[in-house]
Amino acid sequence: MFVAMATVLNIVERAIVIPGASPGIKLGLANILTLLSIMMLGSKDAVIIVAARCILGALVGGNLISFLFSITGGMLSILVMVLLWKYLNKYVSIIVISMVGAVFHNIGQLIVASLIVQNFSVYVILPVLMVSAIITGYFVGVVSKQVYKYLGKAKINL
Numbered sequence: 001m002f003v004a005m006a007t008v009l010n011i012v013e014r015a016i017v018i019p020g021a022s023p024g025i026k027l028g029l030a031n032i033l034t035l036l037s038i039m040m041l042g043s044k045d046a047v048i049i050v051a052a053r054c055i056l057g058a059l060v061g062g063n064l065i066s067f068l069f070s071i072t073g074g075m076l077s078i079l080v081m082v083l084l085w086k087y088l089n090k091y092v093s094i095i096v097i098s099m100v101g102a103v104f105h106n107i108g109q110l111i112v113a114s115l116i117v118q119n120f121s122v123y124v125i126l127p128v129l130m131v132s133a134i135i136t137g138y139f140v141g142v143v144s145k146q147v148y149k150y151l152g153k154a155k156i157n158l
Helices: 002-015 031-040 043-061 064-088 094-117 120-153
Strands: none
Touching: 002 031, 002 043, 031 043, 031 064, 031 094, 031 120, 043 064, 064 094, 094 120
């Protein structure tokens, strides 16, 4: 169910155009499911969900290049978020974890971009991507926290 919802959010997000935004800036809506899976299902399932979402998203609405950007950003992001949740969740909130995950997602995508163009000039947009990652990561973290609280109050077992 998490894979399906994350894939749908991924596809919906591709249709959303943010006027004036730099290439690579997305809302990260599918990461709501990523964060929920970390908190509710555990790190192993969260990694599987991110991988499946990246593969399905590329099959449904992408191509090999978009898959490379998605899988690299997604895997780097999930690795960092899982480590933060596992070792530091008593000290940092899920909102901070989301923001850090968004930053690392963008770093992963810039690594792919620099390898594709064989030039480090793509890093010129790093400051813009970091600011957008912090903003979108905050939003995704807040939504994830609220959904998690709601699911806990609703006593929904997964």
